[in-house]
Amino acid sequence: MHTNIFFIVAAIAATTAGAQNILPNGSFEDGLTGWSSTGIVSVVDAEVSRDFIDPVAPDWLPTHGNLFASLWSTDSAGVGASSLDTTFEVGAGFELSFWYFFDFGDFTDSPDTVTISVIGAGGETVLAEHNTPAGGFLADNENIEWTHIEHVFTDPGEHTLRFNVTDANGVFESILGIDDVQVVPAPGVIALVGFGFAGSFRCRRA
Ligand SMILES: [Ca+2]
Ligand SMILES: [Ca+2]
Ligand SMILES: [Ca+2]
Structure with missing residues (x-):
C-alpha cells in the first residue's frame, strides 16, 4: 500500500516536472x-x-x-x-x-x-x-x-x-x-514536496 502511494506521488512529481517550463x-x-x-x-x-x-x-x-x-x-x-x-x-x-x-x-x-x-x-x-x-x-x-x-x-x-x-x-x-x-522551479523543491506528501500519508496510516 505504502509502495503504491509512493509510486503515485512519484508519477505526479514526474508529470509536473515534464510540464513546468514557464516559457510557452x-x-x-x-x-x-x-x-x-x-x-x-x-x-x-x-x-x-x-x-x-x-x-x-x-x-x-x-x-x-x-x-x-x-x-x-x-x-x-x-x-x-x-x-x-x-x-x-x-x-x-x-x-x-x-x-x-x-x-x-x-x-x-x-x-x-x-x-x-x-x-x-x-x-x-x-x-x-x-x-x-x-x-x-x-x-x-x-x-x-x-x-x-x-x-x-x-x-x-x-x-x-x-x-x-x-x-x-x-x-x-x-x-x-x-x-x-x-x-x-528548482527540481529539489518538487522532490521535497513529493517526499513530504508520501511521508505524511504513512504517518496517518500508521
Ligand atoms: Ca564555422
Ligand atoms: Ca562577419
Ligand atoms: Ca526546438
Missing part, C-alpha cells in the same frame, strides 16, 4: 511567438555550416523538436547585428537552461561576437560570450558545438534573457543557434 515556446516549435527580435532572426529546421576551410561540419539540427532559432550576424547587405530576447518572472532558485551553438563564419581578423546574458534588477549576468577578451577568440571558421547552459536565479523578479550576435564588419555571416530554453 522555449523550443521555438511555434516560431518566434513570445520572443522579441531585431536583425536577421528566423526559426529553421536546419542551417548549413559556415565552414570555408576543412573540416566542414555537417548541417546544424535542432536539439529538441523540429525547429530552432537562428540569428545571423549579417546578410552582407548592411545589417550588422541580431538579437533575440524574452522577459519573465522568476522566484528564488528558479533554473534557466538552454542549448546554443555558435558557427563562426569569418576569419580571425573579423571576430563576429556573441553575448548571451540575463538582465534583472540586480544587473546583467553574462552566461556565455565568444570573440571577446573575456570569452576568448576563435580560430578561422571555428565552431562552438551545441552547448548546454544552466543558470540558477538568486534574485527573484522580472528578468530578460538576451541572445546577441554582432558582425565585425558586415560581411561573412556567423550564426548563433538556440533551442530548448527552459525556466523551471
Whole structure:
C-alpha cells in the first residue's frame, strides 16, 4: 500500500516536472511567438555550416523538436547585428537552461561576437560570450558545438534573457543557434514536496 502511494506521488512529481517550463515556446516549435527580435532572426529546421576551410561540419539540427532559432550576424547587405530576447518572472532558485551553438563564419581578423546574458534588477549576468577578451577568440571558421547552459536565479523578479550576435564588419555571416530554453522551479523543491506528501500519508496510516 505504502509502495503504491509512493509510486503515485512519484508519477505526479514526474508529470509536473515534464510540464513546468514557464516559457510557452522555449523550443521555438511555434516560431518566434513570445520572443522579441531585431536583425536577421528566423526559426529553421536546419542551417548549413559556415565552414570555408576543412573540416566542414555537417548541417546544424535542432536539439529538441523540429525547429530552432537562428540569428545571423549579417546578410552582407548592411545589417550588422541580431538579437533575440524574452522577459519573465522568476522566484528564488528558479533554473534557466538552454542549448546554443555558435558557427563562426569569418576569419580571425573579423571576430563576429556573441553575448548571451540575463538582465534583472540586480544587473546583467553574462552566461556565455565568444570573440571577446573575456570569452576568448576563435580560430578561422571555428565552431562552438551545441552547448548546454544552466543558470540558477538568486534574485527573484522580472528578468530578460538576451541572445546577441554582432558582425565585425558586415560581411561573412556567423550564426548563433538556440533551442530548448527552459525556466523551471528548482527540481529539489518538487522532490521535497513529493517526499513530504508520501511521508505524511504513512504517518496517518500508521
Ligand atoms: Ca526546438
Ligand atoms: Ca564555422
Ligand atoms: Ca562577419
